[in-house]
Amino acid sequence: MARSLQGKKNQxxxxxxxxxxNPFYGELINLLEEKLFNMGYKTILCNxxxxxxxxxxxxxxxxxxxxxxxIAGAHNLEIDEYQKLNMPIISFDRSLADTIPIVSSDNxxxxxxxxxxLYQQGARxxxxxxxxxxxxxxxxxxxxxxxxxxxxxxxxxxxxxVGAISQNLTLKRIELEKLxxxxxxxxxxxxxDLTALMIYNLCKERNIxxxxxxxxxxxxxxxxxxxxxxxxxxxEQPIKDIASILIDLLIKRINDxxxxxxxxxxxxxxxxxxxxx
Numbered sequence: 273m274a275r276s277l278q279g280k281k282n283q284x285x286x287x288x289x290x291x292x293x294n295p296f297y298g299e300l301i302n303l304l305e306e307k308l309f310n311m312g313y314k315t316i317l318c319n320x321x322x323x324x325x326x327x328x329x330x331x332x333x334x335x336x337x338x339x340x341x342x343i344a345g346a347h348n349l350e351i352d353e354y355q356k357l358n359m360p361i362i363s364f365d366r367s368l369a370d371t372i373p374i375v376s377s378d379n380x381x382x383x384x385x386x387x388x389x390l391y392q393q394g395a396r397x398x399x400x401x402x403x404x405x406x407x408x409x410x411x412x413x414x415x416x417x418x419x420x421x422x423x424x425x426x427x428x429x430x431x432x433x434v435g436a437i438s439q440n441l442t443l444k445r446i447e448l449e450k451l452x453x454x455x456x457x458x459x460x461x462x463x464x465d466l467t468a469l470m471i472y473n474l475c476k477e478r479n480i481x482x483x484x485x486x487x488x489x490x491x492x493x494x495x496x497x498x499x500x501x502x503x504x505x506x507x508e509q510p511i512k513d514i515a516s517i518l519i520d521l522l523i524k525r526i527n528d529x530x531x532x533x534x535x536x537x538x539x540x541x542x543x544x545x546x547x548x549x
């Protein structure tokens with residue numbers, strides 16, 4: 273019986289992400305689940321939010337259910353359990369362990385392109401609204417790209433850290449209101465589209481014209497943004513390609529635990545320009 277069970281797969285994959293409420297993660301998870309299902313795999317979805325203990329519990333649960341592998345895009349980094357798990361794991365946009373490959377878009381290039389876009393639109397007091405930057409995440413490179421572009425133009429950076437994606441939205445709104453009411457900016461780069469949309473709506477309440485008074489650009493470029501906010505500029509991540517590579521790498525590791533994989537896989541981004549009326 274032991275010999276017959278050896279190497280047997282359960283056709284289960286664990287997905288650990290912060291939240292499906294964010295359109296980017298919702299779209300990526302949908303692509304992952306659909307492709308995995310067509311390949312004969314079922315998925316177990318775990319929303320970890322910004323809760324380290326919750327993520328640990330989910331890891332224990334996935335291990336107990338003997339999933340064949342895990343795709344993780346959670347925000348709670350440096351969790352020792354990832355190093356201890358003896359199963360294939362691929363990470364999206366997060367540094368989890370030295371042995372776990374990371375798939376991400378070119379975050380540095382995205383930050384550079386966003387600042388360049390705002391400058392080309394005439395903005396000179398260009399701010400960035402980003403997360404806490406406390407973790408060792410490739411997405412932190414968006415800030416570095418922004419800073420480096422401003423250096424090329426001799427401009428002073430204006431950095432505003434308003435918390436993670438899952439932060440209380442009421443508190444986030446208050447922080448963004450303070451930014452608009454007290455900072456003299458003519459351009460803002462938000463490192464995610466939902467924050468950019470929140471700023472856009474706050475501007476409408478204050479009769480601040482976007483883009484006449486304030487140039488604005490987001491980051492992610494989901495189908496939601498392109499379909500329902502076509503007027504909205506954003507840095508577009510190649511979500512379909514990201515999903516495909518995450519799955520291809522995971523299947524390689526499932527089929528061969530010693531399969532040689534690179535540490536990082538970086539995909540290109542582009543500016544999604546708004547549709548003009």
